[in-house]
Amino acid sequence: MVTYAILGPVELSDGERLVSAGGPRQVALLAFLLVHANRAVSADALLDALWGEQPAVVGKRVQMAIARLRKALETAGGGATSPLRTVAGGYLLAVQPGELDAQLFEARLQDGRSALEHGDAPRAAASLREALELWRGPALADLGYEDWARAEIRRLEELRLAAIECRIEADLQCGRHAELVAELQALVAAHPAREQLTEQLMLTLYRCGRQSEALEVYQRTRSHLSYELGLEPGPGLKALQARILAHSDALQRGDDEGGSSARPADEPAASAPTANGEPPAQPRGYARRLVAVLAARANVTDPEALHGVFDRCTAIIEQHGGTVERYLGDALVGFFGLARSNGDDALRAASAAVELRAATTGLRLGIELGEVFIETGARGETIAVGAAISAAGALAERAAADEIMLGADIAQALAGETRVDEKDGRLLEFGADTPAFLRAPQTPFIGRTRPIADLHAELDRVCAQRAAGW
Amino acid sequence: MTVAGPPGIGKSRLAGEFIASLEGQATVLAGRCLAYGEGTTYQALLDIARCIGSRFTMAKLVNFEPSPP
Numbered sequence A: 001m002v003t004y005a006i007l008g009p010v011e012l013s014d015g016e017r018l019v020s021a022g023g024p025r026q027v028a029l030l031a032f033l034l035v036h037a038n039r040a041v042s043a044d045a046l047l048d049a050l051w052g053e054q055p056a057v058v059g060k061r062v063q064m065a066i067a068r069l070r071k072a073l074e075t076a077g078g079g080a081t082s083p084l085r086t087v088a089g090g091y092l093l094a095v096q097p098g099e100l101d102a103q104l105f106e107a108r109l110q111d112g113r114s115a116l117e118h119g120d121a122p123r124a125a126a127s128l129r130e131a132l133e134l135w136r137g138p139a140l141a142d143l144g145y146e147d148w149a150r151a152e153i154r155r156l157e158e159l160r161l162a163a164i165e166c167r168i169e170a171d172l173q174c175g176r177h178a179e180l181v182a183e184l185q186a187l188v189a190a191h192p193a194r195e196q197l198t199e200q201l202m203l204t205l206y207r208c209g210r211q212s213e214a215l216e217v218y219q220r221t222r223s224h225l226s227y228e229l230g231l232e233p234g235p236g237l238k239a240l241q242a243r244i245l246a247h248s249d250a251l252q253r254g255d256d257e258g259g260s261s262a263r264p265a266d267e268p269a270a271s272a273p274t275a276n277g278e279p280p281a282q283p284r285g286y287a288r289r290l291v292a293v294l295a296a297r298a299n300v301t302d303p304e305a306l307h308g309v310f311d312r313c314t315a316i317i318e319q320h321g322g323t324v325e326r327y328l329g330d331a332l333v334g335f336f337g338l339a340r341s342n343g344d345d346a347l348r349a350a351s352a353a354v355e356l357r358a359a360t361t362g363l364r365l366g367i368e369l370g371e372v373f374i375e376t377g378a379r380g381e382t383i384a385v386g387a388a389i390s391a392a393g394a395l396a397e398r399a400a401a402d403e404i405m406l407g408a409d410i411a412q413a414l415a416g417e418t419r420v421d422e423k424d425g426r427l428l429e430f431g432a433d434t435p436a437f438l439r440a441p442q443t444p445f446i447g448r449t450r451p452i453a454d455l456h457a458e459l460d461r462v463c464a465q466r467a468a469g470w
Numbered sequence B: 001m002t003v004a005g006p007p008g009i010g011k012s013r014l015a016g017e018f019i020a021s022l023e024g025q026a027t028v029l030a031g032r033c034l035a036y037g038e039g040t041t042y043q044a045l046l047d048i049a050r051c052i053g054s055r056f057t058m059a060k061l062v063n064f065e066p067s068p069p
Helices: A024-035 A042-051 A055-077 A101-117 A121-133 A148-174 A178-189 A194-209 A212-227 A235-245 A303-319 A345-360 A385-397 A408-413 A447-466 B011-021 B043-055 B058-063
Strands: A003-005 A009-015 A040-042 A086-087 A090-093 A286-298 A322-328 A330-334 A363-376 A382-385 A403-406 A418-419 A429-431
Touching: A003 A101, A009 A055, A024 A042, A024 A055, A024 A090, A024 A148, A040 A042, A042 A055, A042 A090, A055 A086, A101 A121, A101 A148, A121 A148, A148 A178, A148 A194, A178 A194, A194 A212, A194 A235, A212 A235, A235 A286, A286 A303, A286 A345, A286 A385, A303 A322, A303 A330, A303 A345, A322 A345, A330 A345, A330 A385, A345 A363, A345 A403, A345 A408, A345 A429, A363 A385, A363 A408, A385 A403, A403 A408, A403 A429, A447 B011
Parallel strands: A363 A403
Antiparallel strands: A003 A009, A040 A090, A086 A090, A286 A330, A286 A363, A322 A330, A363 A382, A418 A429
């Protein structure tokens, strides 16, 4: 039986041994006919594709090449009727099912996909493995520079990647994550924009107990997308990152359903757009963000009076762009930069604390800066977790009445604007001084005397003009 | 005057050194645009306003009454 192979260098075989199709032109002719298998191809199209624009000279050559190819096909077919037929207006290569490797590949891929859809991961993995084993190299390897071959090469390579993704999905569902790490790492490096591969690598690493590496992969992909294309990762990738951070149970399902494409039913829906038509700051309900936390405790015993104090505190915090997420007994916790970063959240927290101290006597205040993980519930309520929150609470606990305590991180962020007791973090002085970036650092400044002199000359000129009545 | 240059070449440092060399000769108001974050379009102007605020406290600004001619 004659067989044809195009998933790699183009090959013709009699089922056991390779049969030479002839020189490069003959091989290209065979490939062209295979790409258009079972369809009529006009002599003009053949001419255009294989010989370019020189019809007068080469008209006969097409017929000669066809005749030689017929001989080769007869050798391969063992005397059966030639599959290369002359039809009205051109030629047609009749390919029977099972003779062309690309057709076999597509059939197996289809089998694998439908098995996966029906939840039969082992059968899907086997079919897809068979499909991928048909590949011997880049599709139509010897014709990569032919214009007419490019579309088909792209299509086949795309299908191949799809088959690999599908096979990995099936392997993951079979619980074979340990074997996949190396393969996925190579694939992600080669195809950084294929987010499904990235998702699979993250899931695989997570299941192998390598969660920090899984998150690193996310960060790498994110910066690649943002640097190269100015894009954010797709919703699937973002959701997976959030579920890894949350240690979601759904990630561990190995043997049953629940691969990377399955979404847990309990996942919060995307929050609805806000009333003023602004897009929601948190489309998927999870975020990780650097925020400033302010904790306040009041020495007020009457609960109703305490509530009144907190109401006033909330108003002040909101004036500074913060939000109060909860009252906890006799403590209040406010956040700056929770819904979206303001860029100066540490400063806002400190300003708010100073104003709170002035407005209410007896408050004990603590502020700290740190990363928190934020979950937005279905009704828009937020839950934030992070060490900075309890740190701020502990600072407020330690503070005396009318005192503000700064955590180490916020103290560093506000180094230019505040003076802090080095021993206990008590705020001694606060005021927006020269912004930190303009204070000359302690390291020597070398080799920029010209630009500095230019700036001085310009300043003198401006001053002189002003003096002259400009 | 604009100082322009590729990232990391030392624009901020140059500005800082220049300002440091003016110690006491000029009023310096500074603002900075952040390379990240949302809603920071007027950050630089806000910073500049803050520089003024630190010199004449907000209370003084609020209570400011022009002196009679």
